[in-house]
Amino acid sequence: MFTTYNEALDWIHGRLRLGIKPGLKRMEWMMERLGSPEKQIKAVHIGGTNGKGSTVTFLRSILQEAGYTVGTFTSPYIEHFNERISINGKPISDKDLLDLTNLIVPLADELEETELGGPSEFEVITAMSFYYFANNPKVDIVLYEVGLGGRFDSTNIIKPLASVITNIGLDHTSILGDTYEKIAFEKAGIIKEAIPIFTAVKHPGAIKVIEEQADKMNAPLYRLGQDLKISGHQSVTRGEVFSLQTTTETLEQLEITMIGQHQTENASLAISAAQYLNKQGLFKISEQAIRSGLTHAYWPGRFEILSENPLVIIDGAHNDEGITTLVNELSSRYSDRNIHIIFAALKDKTYDKMIAKLDNVADQIVFVNFDFPRAANAEDFMNISQSPNKVAVDDWKSYLPEEIHHLQSDSMLVVTGSLYFISEVKPVLCQILKNKTISL
The missing domain is CATH 3.40.1190.10 (Mur-like, catalytic domain)
Known part of the structure; x- marks a missing residue:
């Protein structure tokens, strides 16, 4: 017991x-x-x-x-x-x-x-x-x-x-x-x-x-x-x-x-x-x-706007169809923004197609590792991505505060991929945004 x-x-x-x-x-x-x-x-x-x-x-x-x-x-x-x-x-x-x-x-x-x-x-x-x-x-x-x-x-x-x-x-x-x-x-x-x-x-x-x-x-x-x-x-x-x-x-x-x-x-x-x-x-x-x-009705982690200024969105687009929907929304709603994307996924996903679609809409794309048994490696994403502005990050918790701090008024941050990753990243993001607000 x-x-x-x-x-x-x-x-x-x-x-x-x-x-x-x-x-x-x-x-x-x-x-x-x-x-x-x-x-x-x-x-x-x-x-x-x-x-x-x-x-x-x-x-x-x-x-x-x-x-x-x-x-x-x-x-x-x-x-x-x-x-x-x-x-x-x-x-x-x-x-x-x-x-x-x-x-x-x-x-x-x-x-x-x-x-x-x-x-x-x-x-x-x-x-x-x-x-x-x-x-x-x-x-x-x-x-x-x-x-x-x-x-x-x-x-x-x-x-x-x-x-x-x-x-x-x-x-x-x-x-x-x-x-x-x-x-x-x-x-x-x-x-x-x-x-x-x-x-x-x-x-x-x-x-x-x-x-x-x-x-x-x-x-x-x-x-x-x-x-x-x-x-x-x-x-x-x-x-x-x-x-x-x-x-x-x-x-x-x-x-x-x-x-x-x-x-x-x-x-x-x-x-x-x-x-x-x-x-x-x-x-x-x-x-x-x-x-x-x-x-x-409210469902966390689905095109959820965590902050307007800076504009930060999380979306658990964890498969090809989900990424397609996300990219369509970003293209129609935020075509005037400089889009920064952070992405993580599981090994069993067809992430080559997912990354290709994100490449088309992202001005900057960051691939990260996260602690989950079936998580794919960020370096594998790097090898697939054709984006001219891409980077792999091992410690996303250290990277996030810097990314948000340097986010310009005409830019936005979108964190997407595995729902398991979204569950890890959301509370961290919320705390960073809270601290940023307090310091202003």
């Missing part, structure tokens, strides 16, 4: 040595031993390549504005590990996480002795979340973000009220497959019998796979661009404005404070899921709750 939060956290992180272990048998084994908590919660299941966390946030905010208590299970975290299991945006307490760890440890040890093998870090955390939410009478609904893929993801033991697939991109190809169709097949694994599915997938091959799976499962399918249509989109200083037409109504002049056209798509999926829950009489959600929820 662990007696401190740090001991519990060390044990959880120690499960990383087991790597990624697709499959549901270990989860089913643990759930049976815990009294099947996954069957005791009302949930919405959200998968896709990018935009899962933002969609969770929009839907959570809408449901909260409607007066409900909402659990969320997301990954990875940005500022604090406990964020991954939250209620109304408030992370689980250290004590509750310690108690849950002590509950799971004996099961993990017992499972280790079976032919199934011990549970991975993600399986452990997922099991904790099911037990935690099922045994909290205040929680009305839980939004579960898929960790990896869908079909064999640890979260895929739930039978949700509705499911969402945000989009499909070529990410985690060594595990999910190297084509849009193969990845779509894995993502479509969250589609359940007769449970509606809302999607923003556009790739012709990928959407065909999803359509076939939805048809096979007799699941109503609602497609962005076909059943759900965005119009009148305008980018504003601190967000986006757009209208959404669904199969039954049109909502005019919706406002979100998360930046990027892609966020209008994530918001539209959340709105459509909320309208479905309302129409089915599962939850009472007014148009005002939708509008208010959208404006209050």
Whole structure:
């Protein structure tokens, strides 16, 4: 038995040595031993390549504005590990996480002795979340973000009220497959019998796979661009404005404070899921709750402006599609700025394509190392980059204060790449910016 939060956290992180272990048998084994908590919660299941966390946030905010208590299970975290299991945006307490760890440890040890093998870090955390939410009478609904893929993801033991697939991109190809169709097949694994599915997938091959799976499962399918249509989109200083037409109504002049056209798509999926829950009489959600929820929705690390002067932005663009979106936003919003980029990524990403796109928009690009088992080396980035103004930095913590200090009024700093890197760099950046403000 662990007696401190740090001991519990060390044990959880120690499960990383087991790597990624697709499959549901270990989860089913643990759930049976815990009294099947996954069957005791009302949930919405959200998968896709990018935009899962933002969609969770929009839907959570809408449901909260409607007066409900909402659990969320997301990954990875940005500022604090406990964020991954939250209620109304408030992370689980250290004590509750310690108690849950002590509950799971004996099961993990017992499972280790079976032919199934011990549970991975993600399986452990997922099991904790099911037990935690099922045994909290205040929680009305839980939004579960898929960790990896869908079909064999640890979260895929739930039978949700509705499911969402945000989009499909070529990410985690060594595990999910190297084509849009193969990845779509894995993502479509969250589609359940007769449970509606809302999607923003556009790739012709990928959407065909999803359509076939939805048809096979007799699941109503609602497609962005076909059943759900965005119009009148305008980018504003601190967000986006757009209208959404669904199969039954049109909502005019919706406002979100998360930046990027892609966020209008994530918001539209959340709105459509909320309208479905309302129409089915599962939850009472007014148009005002939708509008208010959208404006209050905040998700850290996604084109997040940390400072206006100097202009500093962090964005967890951790794959090719994410970088494409980031570059588009920088080109359209900040074409008059001198753009300085700091980038770090994991080894399993197609970072050659990512770097090529960053090279096109960056006036200066800095590649850094960071402390994570799967982190790629900055020198490898240097060898790929064609930028005339590039540098590799080993100690980014020492580099950041100098970079910010010398940032000119016509320049901006963008820190991007792995979400694991963003989670490390954000608190450091915030402290540097705070100290700069105090010294002025």
